[in-house]
Amino acid sequence: MASSALTKPQMSGLLARCLRFHIAGAFLVSLGVAALYKFAVAEPRKKAYADFYRKYDSVKDFEEMRKAGIFQSAK
Numbered sequence: 457m458a459s460s461a462l463t464k465p466q467m468s469g470l471l472a473r474c475l476r477f478h479i480a481g482a483f484l485v486s487l488g489v490a491a492l493y494k495f496a497v498a499e500p501r502k503k504a505y506a507d508f509y510r511k512y513d514s515v516k517d518f519e520e521m522r523k524a525g526i527f528q529s530a531k
Contacts, residue, residue: 521527
C-alpha cells in the first residue's frame with residue numbers, strides 16, 4: 457500500500473535535464489564574472505593609464521634620471 461502511494465522517480469532524461477540546468481547556470485555566471493571584471497578592473501585601469509599618460513612628460517623624466525646618474529651611456 458505504501459509503495460503504490462509513492463511516485464516513481466523519473467530516470468529517463470535525468471542527466472540531460474541536469475546538464476541543461478548546469479550549463480545554463482555556468483554560462484550566466486561566466487557572463488556575470490566577465491561583466492564584473494570589465495567594469496570593476498579593466499575600465500578603472502584604462503582610465504588610470506589614460507590619466508597618467510595625459511600628464512606624463514617623458515623628456516622631463518629622462519632628464520631627471522640622467523641627472524641622477526642612472527644611465528651610463530648618456531652624458
